Amino acid sequence: MLDIQTKTFNDLNIQELYDMLQLRAEVFVVEQDCVYQDVDGKDQKAWHVLGYKDSKLVAYTRVFKPGDYFNAASIGRVVVSGNERQHKYGYDIMKASINVIKEDFNEATIKISAQCYLKTFYNNLGFTETGEEYLEDGIPHMAMIKN
Template sequence: MVLEWKIKPFEALTVHELYDILKLRSEIFVVEQNCVYLDLDGKDKVALHLFGEFEGAIVAHARLFKAGISFDNASIGRVTVAANYRDRKWGHDLMREAIAGILSHFGESKITIGAQLYLKKFYESQGFVQTSEMYLEDDIPHIEMQKV
């Protein structure tokens, strides 16, 4: 059982792909995490969208940014895997694809992320190290992490 990975700029997403991506993010960041916040932050239009499809459904997604948009370095954000697929460890595949996508599309190897604190060990397993103190974003503890 392998995901089919796609990477597209905003303008190349189909209406159905965009809807499914936004639905997945809403399920996780708004409903599951019980956090009322504006997911549509204007950055989708300048992001590359990496997503994994399984049996015709988008079950994983991340936004990839060139340097200077979210952080001074290239960055990865809105990392999501549908709850009923997390036992398959596809989050690790998603991050490997995201890191490779940053390198191949932007020529960058230095990547910064704003990680939810509870996922620190997960991101460390992908080669990221903590570079900031804990801060609150939408009342959720976060840290900045960097991969060089």
């Protein structure tokens, strides 16, 4: 079971920020062999959903209010540490993120830019693909919506 915490950027302490950036780089840059600018100036507007197992950050998303990333509320940088994926923590962190949007933002519509290979994962969470596939940082993505 994950210990899930939600914080604004200004509420993150230095260690939490470091752990978050380290996990994102571990998966999105190193594991996926994708050179891109992860630190993109959007973290300051995001709410950060942090999933801890035994005090170690193993799952993470960032969540945006409508207008801060897309016109709709959105979830991005969905990541689970490679050696923890068998526990299905992706579902736990996404459900917590969806709940932040419903409860804290009072929003029902969520838009994401999903890596195509994760389509079924997002379908299982109620997201539906919309539009054509596109490349984002060299990786096939698709826009998906949950209402």
